[in-house]
Amino acid sequence: MTEPKIDLHEFLAEAEEIIGELTGNLLKLGEGIDAGQMEPDLLNSIFRAAHTLKGISGMFGFTEMAMLTHKMEDMFDSLRMGRLSLNHEIMNGLFEAIDLINEMLVTKGRGEEFGMDRVESIVARLEHPTGAPIAVVFGPAEDTDIDKGILNVLTEYEEHRLKENIKAGNAIFLIGAEFTLTVFDEGLVELTGYLKSAGEVIATLPSTGKDKDTLHFDILFGSHKDTAFVEDMLKGRNLAVKVVKEHFAPSGAGAGQAEVSIPSELRLEETTLRSVSNTVRVDIKKLDSIMNTVGELSQLKASISHIADKIRLEMGSAGPAIELSKTSRALEKRLKELQESMIEVRMVPVHQLFDKFTRVIRKFSRETGKEIELVTSGGDTELDKLIIEDLADPLMHIVRNAIDHGIETPAEREKRGKPRAGTINLMAYPKGNHVVIEVEDDGRGMSIEAIRKKAVESGLIDEASSHTISRQSILEFIFVPGFSTKDEVSEVSGRGVGMDVVKKNITNMSGTVDIDTEEGSGTRIILTLPITLAIIQALVTAAGAKRYAMPLAGVQEILNIKPSDIKTMERKEVYILRGRTIPVLRLEQFFKPAAASPHPPHGGGQGEEKAEMCGIVAGLADSMLCILVDNIISQQDVVIKSLGKLLKVAGIAGATDLGDMGTVLVVDVAGIITAAGRGMGERAA
């Protein structure tokens, strides 16, 4: 056998370099153990390091080191292939093995031999890891549109990563990119780096380019983001993006991200190490939590105003008292600005949603055999990210309806003298404090007569009255739950399947749905949505005959209160909570003191019919208040809508639509505390 003619130093230098990198990566990997996270790329490069070490020590005939690194390689292979889960004990074993390799290298460097006995004990430990073996499902990467030719090129590991991505429900893409020969590596590094921000690059497959001096790459990419998101992020990059497997997570799972802005025009040629945009992606939950903090700050501000008022009462309008009031008002103004900019940050352009339809329409068009042209306008109109998310399903439903039941087949259209391809117009435009989204088709429209007949048959209206009501009122029947079913009305009316659900979804966002139709020439669905959505968690309470929503942010605790628990001190009702006296406010009477009969001082009498009431303890420190309501109906997210500048009622923050429960007023807890505090102060004075 010809002895290799290379220097031992070559080996030592490379081995040392690999060990250094391996140690660093292993430490990084260790950080993720407790969180149960193993970065596949990191694990794979660790595997490759062990693999190379094994290879070179074997080539040099360093048996002990080859044996040890072989065991390490096996272990990393099991880890990266998901056959073994990492724990601290395995990690300790690996670090010991690395220490031993370091010692070996030193010994080799001195030209000495290393004993085998210590190697064997560590090898034994690596051979019987304590980590729980994981069952691995073998089988082809089934159920994808991935070309066999591509699957054949994947290494066992890449195939495993593909399966893992599929198992996790991730969308799988095949992204085709063309680069010139001279800069393809820079271009690819930039592109894969960008892709990694949204998922995993499973494999990069080179093939011959269109031109002599270009190379083509197919990048197999798995992402937890939905397909539209990925398509959107790759827009303008001149890539061929093919979805080979759709995301299968339940709808709405991708709704967690608010994109502040997406750089849409990134040229591949401009490869630079600088980050490609100065925007950040933020989880919308984080924005919500900032929003909550702002809400809490408002509460604190209310306390400060309360203190300011108290000081003024006790010390008169002395300098500091006035200053405190002024400062508190300035604080209020700034808080409002903060709240407004928070809302602004949540705004995203509607085209993010519209763009998804371009792809969907192509698919629907294929499925139904109808020719459809999608025209969108007003994509720059902005809406709250959450509205965009919640709008996706209803809008999809409307578009689907338009294609299924509105647009005719090409043959039918020709017969009617219409162009073969039907047109669907998606429009967005601002209108005052609202954004209007219109879906218009030039299909067969709805038959008012058919809807009227169906309404009479369903007993929604009697025959006689049905002839007197307006056309618009007849169209409204479309929104009655169960009114329009696929096999009945839709066939004649052209549209309307599940419109009750659409209406419910839109109403939940404080939006409205209108229909306009012309039999034979098309239908237009008009959605009107609020621009801003300040979503808060609220308690829906009943007080007297009315219901009120109370923002949860101001609530400290909820108590069950018997009428006898309420005491009277200095002609005011109070509740003693853990030795602390808290003023009591009956919500029902706060809002209609004139109409309500004067309340008996002890809360007996009237209270008899309600054996127990709910006390909502709200406010902070000095300004705590126990708000009495009859009961609490639910806790839910509500959207506050302003009642407008003209309708300023103390203690009311706005109104909210609760769907089934109708519209209720939203209580401004801070306002009530301030008002109640003043009232009490006056009475005390």
Added chain:
Amino acid sequence: MSSKILIVEDSSTTRAMITSAVEVIDDMEIFESKSGFEALKLLPHHCFNLIITDINMPDINGLELVSFVKGNPEYKHIPLIIITTEGSERDKEKGLSLGANEYLVKPFNPEELQKLVKKYLKKGDRL
């Protein structure tokens, strides 16, 4: 005429070993690349007579390189030897099915490699 040979291997030691094994053969011009990317850049500039590639590499792996070479009418005639390690049977088989001409298992015997290289270059020992 000298024979051009391309060695694709990320480990410098292994690369040096392959080189040292093949440079003893008569009239060889050896090109080394430490990644698949480098190989892709070298390919259009030389008429290689043989490619020797590792499988496990960063950026693009050896199988992808095999598929690229054997899928390109300009290069598919170039004989290709893959160097694998024991245990990666499936990757080795995939390599062969993609058109690799031979495989060698690490740690390989330099003489074995020389024999393969000579077979594909139809060369004799250096005189």
